[in-house]
Amino acid sequence: MKKKIEKLYCLKPFLGDKGWIEDKNIIEPYLLEERGLFRGSSSLLLRPKNSKEVSQILSICNQNNIKVVPQGGRTGLCGGTIPSESGEEILISMERMNVIRHISCENFTITVEAGCILSNIQEESEKNNLLFPLSLAAEGSCTIGGNLSTNAGGINVLRYGMARDLVLGLEVVLANGEILNNLGSLRKDNRGYNLKHLFVGSEGTLGIITAAVLKLFPFPNNVETALLAVSSPEDAIKLLGLARSASADLLNAFELISRIGMEMVLRHMPGTKEPLEKQYKWYVLLEFSSSAKNNLREQMENLYVSASEKNLVLDGIIAESTQQRKGLWLLRDGLSEAQKPEGGSIKHDVSVPIDCVSIFIEKATKAVEQHIPRSRVVAFGHLGDGNIHFNVSQPINADTNDFLGKWNEINEIVFDIAQNLKGSFSAEHGIGKLKREELKKYNSSIEVNLMHSIKKSFDPNNILNPGKVL
Amino acid sequence: MKILVAVKRVIDYNVKIRINSERTAVETNNVKMSMNPFDEIAVEEAVRLKESGKVDEILVVSIGQRKVQETMRTAFAMGADRGIHISYEGETEPLMVAKILKKIVDNENIDLVIMGKQAIDDDSNQTGQMLAGILSWPQGTFISKLEVVDKNASVTREIDGGLETLKLNLPCVITTDLRLNEPRYASLPNIMKAKRKEIVEMSMAELGVEYTNRLKIIKVEEPPTRSEGRKLEDVTELINILRDEVGVL
Ligand SMILES: Cc1cc2nc3c(=O)[nH]c(=O)nc-3n(C[C@H](O)[C@H](O)[C@H](O)COP(=O)(O)OP(=O)(O)OC[C@H]3O[C@@H](n4cnc5c(N)ncnc54)[C@H](O)[C@@H]3O)c2cc1C
Numbered sequence: 001m002k003k004k005i006e007k008l009y010c011l012k013p014f015l016g017d018k019g020w021i022e023d024k025n026i027i028e029p030y031l032l033e034e035r036g037l038f039r040g041s042s043s044l045l046l047r048p049k050n051s052k053e054v055s056q057i058l059s060i061c062n063q064n065n066i067k068v069v070p071q072g073g074r075t076g077l078c079g080g081t082i083p084s085e086s087g088e089e090i091l092i093s094m095e096r097m098n099v100i101r102h103i104s105c106e107n108f109t110i111t112v113e114a115g116c117i118l119s120n121i122q123e124e125s126e127k128n129n130l131l132f133p134l135s136l137a138a139e140g141s142c143t144i145g146g147n148l149s150t151n152a153g154g155i156n157v158l159r160y161g162m163a164r165d166l167v168l169g170l171e172v173v174l175a176n177g178e179i180l181n182n183l184g185s186l187r188k189d190n191r192g193y194n195l196k197h198l199f200v201g202s203e204g205t206l207g208i209i210t211a212a213v214l215k216l217f218p219f220p221n222n223v224e225t226a227l228l229a230v231s232s233p234e235d236a237i238k239l240l241g242l243a244r245s246a247s248a249d250l251l252n253a254f255e256l257i258s259r260i261g262m263e264m265v266l267r268h269m270p271g272t273k274e275p276l277e278k279q280y281k282w283y284v285l286l287e288f289s290s291s292a293k294n295n296l297r298e299q300m301e302n303l304y305v306s307a308s309e310k311n312l313v314l315d316g317i318i319a320e321s322t323q324q325r326k327g328l329w330l331l332r333d334g335l336s337e338a339q340k341p342e343g344g345s346i347k348h349d350v351s352v353p354i355d356c357v358s359i360f361i362e363k364a365t366k367a368v369e370q371h372i373p374r375s376r377v378v379a380f381g382h383l384g385d386g387n388i389h390f391n392v393s394q395p396i397n398a399d400t401n402d403f404l405g406k407w408n409e410i411n412e413i414v415f416d417i418a419q420n421l422k423g424s425f426s427a428e429h430g431i432g433k434l435k436r437e438e439l440k441k442y443n444s445s446i447e448v449n450l451m452h453s454i455k456k457s458f459d460p461n462n463i464l465n466p467g468k469v470l
Numbered sequence: 471m472k473i474l475v476a477v478k479r480v481i482d483y484n485v486k487i488r489i490n491s492e493r494t495a496v497e498t499n500n501v502k503m504s505m506n507p508f509d510e511i512a513v514e515e516a517v518r519l520k521e522s523g524k525v526d527e528i529l530v531v532s533i534g535q536r537k538v539q540e541t542m543r544t545a546f547a548m549g550a551d552r553g554i555h556i557s558y559e560g561e562t563e564p565l566m567v568a569k570i571l572k573k574i575v576d577n578e579n580i581d582l583v584i585m586g587k588q589a590i591d592d593d594s595n596q597t598g599q600m601l602a603g604i605l606s607w608p609q610g611t612f613i614s615k616l617e618v619v620d621k622n623a624s625v626t627r628e629i630d631g632g633l634e635t636l637k638l639n640l641p642c643v644i645t646t647d648l649r650l651n652e653p654r655y656a657s658l659p660n661i662m663k664a665k666r667k668e669i670v671e672m673s674m675a676e677l678g679v680e681y682t683n684r685l686k687i688i689k690v691e692e693p694p695t696r697s698e699g700r701k702l703e704d705v706t707e708l709i710n711i712l713r714d715e716v717g718v719l
Contacts, residue, residue, distance in 0.1 A: 221500060226658070275655055293500060304658045317655040320544045321504035322484035324655060 001088055005044050007064045008090075011056055018096065019053070021045040030071065030091050033079050038433060040083035042069070044090040049097065051171060051179055051210040057092060058208065058463075059177025067463050068092050070204035072146025073117065075138040077349075078432025080150070080203045080468050089466070094145050097210060100124050108216040109168060109185045114145025114209045121214070130216040133160035137333060145209045151201030153428040158384035159252040160217065162428075163200060169213035170196040175206075175459040185213045198454065203430050204465040206458040218291035220252070224300045225287045225325045228307070228316035229280035233358035235312045236284050236383055240354070242312070243286055246303040250296065253287040254384030255332050261339075261378045262331060264393075268341050269334035272327070276315050284383070285332050335380050339393055342376070344400040346410045348390040352423030357386060364417045368392055371413060372406060387427040390414055415442065431469045439469070471525045471618075471640075473516045474580040475550060476571060477509040477532050478562075479541040480591040489690050496591070496690060505541045508586025510548075511646040514653040515616060516584050517549035524618055527551050531574055533558050533567060539669055546664035547656035553669040556677060566681045568600035573679050575605060580641065582623065587612050587645040598645035608638040614649040 012020045021027060022044055031040045048054045061068055067089040071081040083089040097115040104110075105128055112121055118139040125132040134147060136154030146152075148170070152163045160166065169184040182196050199207050230236045236256055243251050259281050266272050275283075288296045300318055307313040319325035339345045352360045365377045374395035381389040392410055394403035415425040415438060425438050440448060451470055455462075481487065482502040490497045505513075519525045528550040532538040535557070542553040556570055575583060588595035602609035610616075610625035614633070617624045618640075627634045628647055656664075674681065702708050713719040 221502070223502075227655075228658075273652065276657065301658070301661065305662065308658075313658075316658040318658060318661060320547075320656055321507075321510075322482045322502060323504075323507070326484070327655075 001043060004064055004066050004088075005090070007066070008044070008046075008057070008060055011046075011053070011060070014056075015046060015048065015053060019047045019049060021047065027091070030074070030093065031082065033082050034074075038079040038082040039085070040069075040089075041085050041087040042083045042089055042091050043087060045093060046090060047093045047096045051097075051173060054092070054097075054173045054208055054210055055177045055179050057177075058173055058175060061090070061463050062176045062461055065461055065463065066090060067466050068208075069465055070094065070145075070149070070208050072115065072143035072149070073138070073141045074146075075142040076146060076150055076203075076432060077429040078203075078426075078434040080430065080432035080465070082433060084467055092208065094143060094208070094210070097145075098143075101211065103128055103130075103216075104185070105130065107185050109213050110216055111169075111183065111185075111211065111213045112144055113211050114143060114148075116144050118142050118144060118147060125216050126219060128216075129219045131219045132166070132214060132216055134163055134166055137336065144212060144214070148200050148209055148212060149202060149204050150428075150430045153382070153385070153387065155253055155255070155382065157382060157387070158254055159249075164197060166215045167196065167200060167212055168215060170199055170209055171211040172196075172199050172207040172209050175461065175464050179210075180207070183211060183213050198458075201430065203432060203469050205455060205469050206464065208464070220289035220291050222291070222293060222296055223287060223289045223325065224296040225285070225319040225328055226300055226304070226316055227275050227328050227331070228284045228286065228304070229276055229278075229314040230282045230284055230312060231280070231314060232282060233361050233379075233383070236282060237354060237358060238310075239284060239307055239312050240384060242307055243288075243303055246306070247288045247296070247299050250288045250290050250294065250299075251286065251384070252289045253285065255285040255381065256383040256388070257283040257285060257332060257335070257380050258378060259283075260376055261335050261380045264338040264342055264378065265331055265334040268338040269330060272330055272334060275317060275328065275331065278315065280314055283331075285328060332380075335378070335389075339378060339391060342393045343396075343398070344394040344403045345378075346392045346404065346407050348411065348414045348418075348425075349387070349427050349429045350390055350414065350418040350423055350425055351385070351387040351427035352418055352421045354383075354386040356421040356423065357383060357388060360417060360421055360423065361388065361390070364390055364414050367413045367417065368410060371409065372403070374398075375403075386423075411438075433468055436469065471581045472527050472529065472579060473519065473525055474529045474531060474571070474575060474578065474583045475509070475512050475516050475545065476567070476583070476585040476597070477513065477530055477538075477541055477545055478506040478586070478589045478591075479503050479532065479534055479538045480506045480589055483507055483590060489692060493690055494687060503537070503541075505544055506586050506589045506591075508588060508590070508646050508648070509545075510653040511648070511650050512584040512586055513545045513548050513550060514651045515646060517654075518651065519616075519618060520549060529554065529574075529578060529580070531556070531571060533562050533570060535559060539671075542669060543661070543664045543667075544656055546667045547661040548654060549660075550667075552667055555669050555671045557671055557673055560683065561685075561687070563683060563685050564594045564596035564600055566683070567597045568604060569681055570674065570677065570679050571597075571601050572604050573677055575601075575641075582618070582640060583607075583643045585643070585645055587647055598643050602643040605641075605643070608642040609644070610636055610638050610642065611645045612647040613644055614647050616644065616650065 071093040094115040097113040102111040133156040376393040482504040488497040530553040533556040613625040615626035
């Protein structure tokens with residue numbers, strides 16, 4: 001490896017102290033997967049400051065068969081940023097490419113470098129009374145390059161789509177060092193194959209994204225948030241249709257919360273309180289938003305009235321202030337955190353067609369409870385886009401290691417049920433190192449073969465993030 | 471027993487405040503408005519007293535444009551019974567509000583007034599005290615605990631260095647501090663019922679209060695921005711900077 005690194009020495013003076021790092025102590029955190037699932041090895045971390053440096057690095061790596069692992073904010077949940085244990089891969093962190101290059105209020109676009117932190121892009125847009133809608137719990141540390149490379153979803157997908165739907169142009173450095181400048185801001189452009197979409201969601205295996213042009217929207221200053229109690233996921237889905245019509249499709253969030261999940265949040269998250277007078281089996285947190293002075297409040301009240309006439313809604317509240325809105329969102333956002341003190345948790349990030357969500361939850365819950373009696377299913381998440389975080393907490397007082405030892409069995413049970421309903425075993429979080437076997441198992445061989453041939457033509461020497469995705 | 475709760479519609483606590491271009495006022499156009507948080511606490515306390523069976527009726531009063539009725543409806547949804555809306559287009563002043571409230575207290579035979587210790591828009595923190603003054607009633611301000619027993623109210627106040635407990639004779643005026651309670655969410659069924667509760671709208675003249683504004687706003691300005699802090703390596707560096715840059719050593 002030392003020999004290989006020497007090939008890159010010519011770049012050391014350009015990259016400087018901040019860009020060329022061999023200090024083990026600094027590199028250490030870049031090798032760890034947060035939950036301890038993986039730990040890699042590498043002796044060189046490069047932190048380029050611009051696309052040209054990325055290009056020079058890849059050009060040398062490609063000629064000398066040096067494997068590289070691109071990194072953004074390292075919040076990915078599938079180990080995509082963790083190098084192999086061989087020590088034969090170098091790390092390229094994009095964190096120093098963090099300039100917001102341009103914002104255009106006429107185009108409704110923002111042009112950013114790949115290392116920009118998501119929340120900085122949101123804030124810069126908001127300063128111009130514009131919205132960049134991508135929003136997820138890791139937004140304070142993930143980068144837009146990582147978001148695009150994983151095609152991140154988050155809480156606004158229902159209204160604005162996933163990262164893929166928010167990108168108009170990309171600048172990408174290819175495996176051989178060539179810079180593909182596709183930084184256009186066109187909304188219509190049918191010149192042949194749409195190459196940028198191949199890089200979106202490719203988890204660093206086809207090229208390194210260095211900059212992007214993103215779509216912006218008018219900032220929705222007016223928001224109405226409600227928490228409604230329903231008796232089943234089935235009723236929640238009926239309510240979804242009503243809510244979309246009642247708001248003229250100004251619905252931007254529709255999140256399902258189960259009573260078990262609610263109880264965990266109330267137990268463990270400070271600042272939360274039982275929202276309704278009585279307890280209910282299921283809740284939906286929904287939100288209407290608009291940039292204009294629409295009568296959202298009235299629409300929300302009307303939705304409640306018509307849904308309760310149909311017995312779809314049992315009780316509910318509307319946030320009367322931003323403070324209350326935060327309180328309601330805490331009940332949803334606290335769900336992941338609140339499961340930790342409850343012991344081991346086997347997690348699934350699945351999606352199924354929206355009209356199958358309730359069958360999926362019913363079947364998967366039954367199957368899991370049969371396999372591990374007294375295990376506690378915590379199903380929650382983005383019901384509005386068919387993405388359910390189907391998590392299984394260990395039985396109370398059970399042995400955590402025993403329980404987690406059943407990770408693969410439970411995965412298989414849940415993924416099989418999703419697959420039978422034409423669903424996906426990975427809705428948001430991608431494949432990385434973690435789900436490569438599933439990709440082979442659940443995707444058709446035609447799909448997998450096509451993916452291999454795409455990889456080959458973009459990266460013939462397999463230097464870009466080897467051992468990930470495929 | 472009859473309680474009066476005063477509520478003010480203010481810019482939402484979480485909204486970032488902007489000053490208008492003439493620098494005469496804070497921008498309220500297309501800005502989210504909510505009930506003053508201290509008033510929310512006052513409503514909650516009144517509703518709890520009612521739920522404990524000690525109170526027959528909660529009267530809500532608000533002064534301002536038509537929109538304040540939305541804020542009054544929030545109080546109804548939490549459990550208040552009826553409202554009086556004093557229509558007024560201009561800026562309210564503490565003494566003006568106190569005079570209006572006094573008149574209503576007299577007309578309605580109120581036994582207890584609960585109000586926020588201040589409104590978060592102008593932070594005056596005067597109205598409750600003025601009202602107690604012109605009514606010649608006892609006052610318990612900034613309270614974090616309230617107990618009503620027969621003709622007495624025992625209140626705990628947050629003061630410098632500790633807590634002070636006072637026993638007041640009813641009728642009296644009470645102003646709320648943040649720790650008094652945690653207001654409930656208004657439920658949708660109650661929000662819908664609240665639409666049917668009665669609001670009587672009248673002008674100051676109709677109420678029989680005369681008042682000419684005596685406060686004049688000369689200028690509204692942003693507070694000076696603080697210069698960015700910086701991290702120093704050690705005490706030696708701090709001493710050097712204090713000596714060479716700041717010049718205090
Ligand atoms: C608390 C928490 C909540 C989350 N919530 C969500 C959620 O709601 N929805 C969701 O979709 N995800 C979610 N995630 C997952 C994760 O945040 C996202 O996948 C995020 O988009 C990753 O961004 P990152 O900058 O951290 O990328 P990293 O983790 O650094 O990288 C992710 C992958 O992209 C590659 N990569 C990174 N930057 C580049 C680049 N510039 N060019 C090419 N390849 C690159 C890496 O090699 C890796 O394979 C969450 C994660 C956490 C920790």
